[in-house]
Amino acid sequence: MLNKILSPFGAVVLFVIIAASGYFVSEKMDKKDVNISTAELFATTLPDENGVPQALSQWQGKMIVLNFWATWCPPCREEMPELSELNTEYQDKNVIVIGIALDEIALIKEFNAENKMSYPLLAAEDTGGNLAANLGNNKSALPYTVIIKPDGTVANTYFGRISKPLLEEALLKLIP
């Protein structure tokens, strides 16, 4: 009787069910719930390339493309001209790009003297990692880009090298 019930390949299905549930459990454990919040960001004041303190709250209410970078990060440097271009093209649509560097002020100044970005570059050598982590960067990876909507909620996050078309695609969906 027993062998009839468990006909040869019937057990396959059973195993599939066990396997699938196991997988979903492990999947769930993998995705630790990260509380993404911009509260800390807007409460922060960071020096710009000239050392002048800039409160991030001044840009609250805009569509912010927040880009974490560093001068020692080749893919960051590679994508920044595109961000600069994006900032120029979209500034009249209430969009602003902000770069936060995990770097010294002097190095940022040197970089900007050479490359002339159209958007503000702020220095957060020690606190930048934490700021990025609060915005979902659980891998301390750079570049890391976050799109923050005017209401202060995070719309998109990107690990690694991004491109202007990619951001444009996301922005066009968000801009009314």
Place this chain on the structure above:
Amino acid sequence: MLRRFSALVVSISALLIAVTVLGFAANSYAGNSGFNAFTDSDEEKFLHPDEAFKLNIVAKDSNTLEAKFTVTPGYYLYKDRIKFEIKDASLGTISAVNLPAGDIKDDPNFGQQEVYHHDFVALIDVNNPAQNVVIDARFQGCSEKGLCYAPQLKTLNVDMAQAATAPTDNTPVTNANNSTSSEDEATSLLKSGKLWLIAAGFFGFGLLLSFTPCVLPMIPILSGIIVGDKKAHKAETSRLHSFNLSLAYVLGIALSYTIAGIAAGLSGQLLSNALQSPWMLTATALIFVVLSFSMFGFYELRLPSTIEERMVKTSNKLKGGQFIGVFVMGVISALIVSPCVAAPLAGALLYISQTRDVVLGGVALFALSIGMGVPLLLIGASAGHVLPKAGGWMTAVRNLFGVIMLAVAIFIVSPIIPTSVEMLLWSALLIIPAVYLHALDSLPLDINTGRSHPWMRFWKGIGIMLLIVGIALLIGAVSGAKSPLQPLAGLSLSNSKTIENRLPFVRVKNTAELDARIDAAKGKIVMLDFYADWCTSCKEMELLTFSDPAVQASLKEAVLLEADVTANTPEDLALLQRFNLFGPPGIIFFNRTGQEIKPIRVIGYENAPKFLATVNRVNALKADECNPLVTC
């Protein structure tokens, strides 16, 4: 609806495979093998820095520390950013750090940089080291896919007394900067809970194995021991005692398997990159197929009978009743029985060698053997009164293993075979078991009731589901569907006529040929596509993006070159190196004066609209422009 359902079932079968090889960890290792066909979200593409780079420091001799760096393929560390420091001078001072020569990487911003793409060892000379040296290690690296990690700080505790004896005895020290806290391999796996998941998975796998007839030869051996023990004591021994005896026996078996697991982990570490080559993937899949045939009973895997007899004799000579003797007997009987479980065992070992993790290998195989030993422990606990009955269901479990192993084989080769062949294989694997589940014939009737058994009806229902999905896949295979997850996509009208039009690529074999082609194409945009047969995203690009009429139109004026680097010849490598590419996929554009447009590179899969936007940007550039803002 049907499509979505079939997608679900196919993905479940994919999961089945992932879990079969107890690949709860398959995700975490997906980045470095061909196994990531089904996990493709952007975030998953990048490893956590702790997984991308691992560091272990041990004492080599009384004055030298050995820092072993493990670098995941596709990632690299900068040589000049590796620093070691002993903060507390009373623990010793670093006199010299010897780093091996690295690979030269041309960086547009920093010039030539020495980097490490592979595992390497740094030697650190320490003056007057204390018994325990607390050392800070700093390093910084990137992924070739365009992402860098913040500088990492690891604080490790090295026991100088353990020079060259204990290889992995680093006690991690809690670190102020907790985002980059120190962990050695095992603890990070433990922390993530994955090691336990894997161990639990292997335990379940072992438990399943114990329902195969393989365990049967062990039962007389074990009950012999327990009965012999009873006779020796001339009295009823306690259940606890006989349980302990069977535990000793099972632990003996576990020892054999654990050694096998560690060996597999080590061999994988040695073979490293070779395991990911198309040849290796094919060979591995073939082994799985051969092993599955033994599960279906086409042939019997066993040791030569002379060796087996000798081992049985030796084990009989050992006196029962004594724990050490029983333990040794366990070690030996694992060897006797192994050929029977060899197929699934070899599967598990292959999986471990792919992960290249020694600790994981040992733990996993230990869990597996304990799982296998559960029925033996039950026999012990019942003092030999309860014995499992063999039956047809044992063969069913064996056949199940056969199917699973075939699924693994398909999964392994899926990146290197055409999608239609892959779908054909999946459909066969679904339809044939469905036939066995009586999906096509009427159910046999029970003599007593004149009706079929409810359970058989249930299995038939499942069988019919498998059959339908199998047929959907079969239709997909012959109608040119592009993905096993959407087997019927080719039938819908909207995108039915796309496969025929291929882009007219011209092959380039080496850098000289490339230069000549670019030279000849002055005045036109040039697109160079790196391709390889085993590159899944290249194939996706070809099938889904390049076939798009709008994309084709946008590339009409361009010269299209393709470098097929499947063979990985020195010429291929030189081509990749020229563009600092680690491997395909990669699409490079050149402007009308033949200069590379560096900021516009396509690495990885882009869908048609996205790729079209990229091409339009290239087309919009002025003749000698390489970048909208920076001159070349």
